[in-house]
Amino acid sequence: MEIRSTVKVADRQALERVLRATGFFNDEELSVALELVSERLAEGEGSHYRFLVAEEGGRVVGYACWGPILGTLASVDLYWIAVDPAEQGKGVGKALLEAAEAQIAGEGRSRVYIETSSRAQYVPTRAFYLRCGYTIVAELEDFYAPGDGKVMFLKVLHPTAQA
Amino acid sequence: MEIRSTVKVADRQALERVLRATGFFNDEELSVALELVSERLAEGEGSHYRFLVAEEGGRVVGYACWGPILGTLASVDLYWIAVDPAEQGKGVGKALLEAAEAQIAGEGRSRVYIETSSRAQYVPTRAFYLRCGYTIVAELEDFYAPGDGKVMFLKVLHPTAQA
Numbered sequence: 001m002e003i004r005s006t007v008k009v010a011d012r013q014a015l016e017r018v019l020r021a022t023g024f025f026n027d028e029e030l031s032v033a034l035e036l037v038s039e040r041l042a043e044g045e046g047s048h049y050r051f052l053v054a055e056e057g058g059r060v061v062g063y064a065c066w067g068p069i070l071g072t073l074a075s076v077d078l079y080w081i082a083v084d085p086a087e088q089g090k091g092v093g094k095a096l097l098e099a100a101e102a103q104i105a106g107e108g109r110s111r112v113y114i115e116t117s118s119r120a121q122y123v124p125t126r127a128f129y130l131r132c133g134y135t136i137v138a139e140l141e142d143f144y145a146p147g148d149g150k151v152m153f154l155k156v157l158h159p160t161a162q163a
Numbered sequence: 164m165e166i167r168s169t170v171k172v173a174d175r176q177a178l179e180r181v182l183r184a185t186g187f188f189n190d191e192e193l194s195v196a197l198e199l200v201s202e203r204l205a206e207g208e209g210s211h212y213r214f215l216v217a218e219e220g221g222r223v224v225g226y227a228c229w230g231p232i233l234g235t236l237a238s239v240d241l242y243w244i245a246v247d248p249a250e251q252g253k254g255v256g257k258a259l260l261e262a263a264e265a266q267i268a269g270e271g272r273s274r275v276y277i278e279t280s281s282r283a284q285y286v287p288t289r290a291f292y293l294r295c296g297y298t299i300v301a302e303l304e305d306f307y308a309p310g311d312g313k314v315m316f317l318k319v320l321h322p323t324a325q326a
Contacts, residue, residue: 138301
């Protein structure tokens with residue numbers, strides 16, 4: 001598996017395929033996720049959004065997307081992380097997350113926040129973040145909808161950058 | 164005092180004056196706040212952002228700005244509420260907040276979230292929200308900076324709209 005930080009035009013379609021394959025995202029979420037890809041393609045390195053794309057034998061199998069939180073000194077939101085279901089269980093997600101954390105730390109940021117749903121569908125997602133060293137710092141009940149709360153995770157990194 | 168939901172071009176300067184007068188917002192925050200005003204002026208009623216502007220004798224003395232949270236059924240973020248310090252203590256903030264809540268409920272949304280800093284400077288701000296019926300649902304320590312956490316408030320409204 002290879003992980004790259006450049007985003008290519010062809011990735012848009014590949015990432016849509018990955019996102020749809022997971023079955024986790026509705027049309028609105030899908031559209032937001034792909035907008036960020038388009039924004040990154042249009043703005044390049046100047047974009048607010050950082051990406052890592054995982055490839056296996058030249059085929060896109062997953063990605064992570066994050067960005068600094070405006071108005072904070074060192075906080076980052078991990079917006080999206082998705083892995084092709086056919087490639088799950090092989091450490092792709094963990095490798096993406098660790099590579100993202102290394103890049104975040106390298107940019108001098110140390111607090112990685114991830115938000116996810118409290119619904120049963122997300123039990124494996126939440127278990128994954130806990131396994132990767134994240135802790136639950138807040139739960140907002142009924143945030144998304146009645147019975148569908150928001151769970152907020154945090155991992156504090158040790159910055160490797162010199163300011 | 165009058166409260167209106169239309170935003171005028173002249174408000175941009177007046178709201179900048181109010182925001183600066185409070186002494187609570189740095190240049191980055193000011194610029195974000197004014198961008199939302201510009202966005203609202205450009206997009207009009209189609210804007211994602213809702214505003215209420217308070218006037219006293221034709222002079223702008225405060226405002227509130229909020230918007231629905233994407234991907235949620237009924238949650239709203241109250242982004243900004245500011246009152247000219249010369250007019251504080253007269254119930255302008257409370258009137259703005261209650262008018263905003265009435266409009267939010269009228270649009271069928273019921274969960275109003277407000278985020279503020281845990282710093283000592285915001286003790287009066289936090290006391291204001293508690294007085295207005297908000298409760299603290301989460302605290303993220305060191306979110307903005309070391310020693311500067313994020314405090315999240317929530318008020319659950321009773322929707323008045325028929326879907």
